[in-house]
Amino acid sequence: MFKIKSATLVICVLVFFLNLSLCDMAFxxxxxxxxxxxxxxxxxxxxxxxxxxxxxxxxxISFFSRKKNGKKTPPQ
Amino acid sequence: MDQKKILIAPLSSSFRDPAGFVFKASQGIQRAVTHYGRAYYDVLMQSPLYEELVQKKWLVAHREVKNEDGNFYKILEPKQIPVITYPHEWSFSQFKDAALLTLKIQLRAMDLGLSLRDATPYNIQFVGTDPIHIDTLSFEKLINQPWKAYKQFCEMFLAPLALMSERSLNFNKYMAVDLNGMDLLLSSRLLPCLSWLNPIYLIHLHLHALSQKKYADSSHDTKNISMSPQRLKMLIHGLFDGVQSIRLRNHKTEWSHYYESQTHYGEDAHNFKADQIKRWILDIAPKQTLDLGGNDGKFSRIASELGSYTLCVDLDANCIERNYLSSKTNGDRNMLPVFLDLSKPSPQIGWSCTERDSFFNRVAPDLTMALALIHHLRISLSVPLDLIALFFSKIKGYLIIEFVPKDDPMVQKLLLTREDIFWDYSEENFKKCFGQYFRFVEQVQIPGTNRNLCLLQSNS
Structure with a gap:
């Protein structure tokens, strides 16, 4: 989980700097x-x-938790 | 054009926006909408947004009153806010709630084709523990452009919140130094290295600061940048989730569990004090109570529960935070916790030193309470008794003050680390100094202590 989060952050930083370089236009x-x-x-x-x-x-998450809860609750 | 015709004087804080200004009328605070501001006012009033926000108590309600001289498009009489407080006087959760309210309003406005054109905490006020937006002219038609108020939101809400969470609970006191909020580059440098791993801080503070630095000296015309409302909405949603995720670290202070850990006071003495204060408050029936050094609001609550709009002032941000959260949970709508250091209360600041009023110019209590405070003012702050009396004399009405004599264990504790140079600190001199400005209505000794609880009434 931590690896996925770190990877996302690294991608965020890379995309940001890439965008920053592309946005260097004259106004x-x-x-x-x-x-x-x-x-x-x-x-x-x-x-x-x-x-x-x-x-x-x-x-x-809510789909699976509903499903899980649904199994626990016996049908009326 | 409108400026030449103005006959009513705007409040000193109300000069930036040409769309309107607030002024003091005999009925209270009113708002003038200029002809320039007509579009901003109409766009809100012609949308269902106004009714919805007022119903949710997110935006202050107003009624249009007679526009006698006709110089303005409209004159509005908003529902009055009992006491104005500033962001440097809020606790972390007050600050966070104000930020979230701003974003909630922006999201709802965008759903209805409108947008906030500014996002400053000065537009949010607290009525008890409920935050409310007070600027009716803050709305404009949503256009395909970036959010004008994004930078302001990050500097005035997000950066202080991040620094309060990551560095110091009372970091917002520096908002009094710079009314425009925290500079993003400075905030980025002040935040810990690990904050780069938090997406909300990474995107909206660190990278945002770098972007500002990069474009600071460039010449970019950003007036015509296009950005779809859908993309903007996702950005605001992300910002909202991010702000919501900011948590307070566990800050424990000397005062934060004062009443639970106290050993100098028996339960009987405590109950006696509470009962006596309650009796006096029932007699006085104050509309507004100011509890100075009120800690987490234990005694302030007596006043608020009896229907008095109560400001519980303390220098400990942790106590103010606890008071705000517990009052909010208990639905105490009369309690307004205020973070303030009496040794340096909020002064007049901003443009011409009048833009933002001093704290004591914004309150008008009928009753002031100073319980177990005087020894801190005299010994910890080294303020002579005659100057303490002079200070209290400026607050009119009744004063409930607890005199803590030199032989009290808490005073002895204060004297442990310093030479006793406080020769004027005696009960006799206390009565002499305060007697210049007050009439002693009643005084009682708290059982089991040598402390005296006094009810005083201002001579003027």
Missing amino acids: AYIDPGAGSALFQLIIAGLAGLLWIVKVYWQKI
């Missing part, structure tokens, strides 16, 4: 929030992916 004006706005573009996919994985993982 017009210095904005204090420029880094944050561009950063959202970079991480949105990543954060979204993590969130989807989490949602489906919870669904799988």
